[in-house]
Amino acid sequence: MTAHLMNRNSSSRRGTRRPAPPALVLVGHGSRDPRALSTVRTLMERIRELRPGLPVHLGHIELNEPLLPxxxxxxxxxxxxxxxLLLSRGHHVKRDIPEVAAASSAHVRIAGPLGPHPLLVETLYERLVEAGWRTPDAVERRTSAVVLAAAGSRDPDAAVDTRHTARLLANRLGVPVVPAYASAATPTVTDAVRALTARGRPRIAVASYFTAPGRFATQCTAAAPGLAAAPLGSHPTMARLALHRYDQAMATPTSSQHTLAATA
Structure with a gap:
């Protein structure tokens, strides 16, 4: 009799056990720079710390294993x-990732890119402060500016998203912020620095709008006339943002609908 009750209670507990939540799969671009993979793995650990019990995996679009498929x-x-782990809309978000998802046997929802979003702006600000940025006084404000260095894309929506982030960062810093690109779009960081200097703003910092170290981030840092911030990387706020995008996608009724470029 006792054994029967124990089995029944055990079955009851098993019956009420919550199913595991859908896995969160971080989709990295991939890089030949070994620091990029290390950074993403650290970010994964931060996400797991924030939400224990959530399965967290990694898949790359190219260059690194594991590949997303x-x-x-x-x-x-x-x-x-x-x-x-992309900061704007573009070919990878609109084409590559959905095509891989469609070919998979898994039941997949696709979140939007990380940006633009106020949490990214806070991370950019904190990275600038870590690099030595200080709030300019009234006199310095008239001669200060920031270049927001991004990867670049031929997709016009990517430029729209980057400009949005630049505006949010300008509001946060109180100085002009000019987007610049490492490839596929203009201006370059060098051209942006030259234009700002010609406008009487020689006190220029470069904010690194990259999710991890890599060739483009290094290239943009080398073009900085002075202060240059580190990439967004595994900053704790990035883990919070990844979970926010996960939650947004989970709240989207249609699994094929993308949660694109939300700002809240």
Missing amino acids: DTLAALGTGDAVLVP
Whole structure:
């Protein structure tokens, strides 16, 4: 009799056990710079610390393993939310990631890119402060500016998103912020610095609008006339933002609908 009650209670507990939440799959671009993979792995650990019990995986678009198709294949027919570690809309967000998701047997939702979002702006600000930025006084404000260095894309929506982030950062800093790009778009960081200097703003810092160290981030830092911030990297706020995008995608009724470029 006792054994029967124990089995029944055990079955009851099993019956009320909550199912595991859909996995969060971080989608990195991939880089030949080994610091990029190390940074993303640290970010994964921060996400796990913030939300214990949430399965967190990693898949890359190119250059690094695991590649996204392999990560999804390992999930089988399970549920997953893809969170791109990308800062704006562009070809990877609109084409590459959805195509991989469509070919997978997993049940996939796709979150929007990380940016633009106020949490990114706070991370950019804190990275600038870490690099030595201090709030300019009234006199310095008239001669100060920031270049927001981004990867660049031929997709016009990517430029729209980057300009949005630049405006938010300008409001946060109280000085002009000019977007500049490492490839596929203009101006370059060098051209932006030259233009700002010609406008009487020689006190220029470069904010690194990259999710991890890599060739483009290094290239933009080398073009800085002085102070240059580190990439966004594994800053704790980035982990919060990745979870925010995951939650947004989970709240979206249609699994094929993208949660694109939200700002809240």
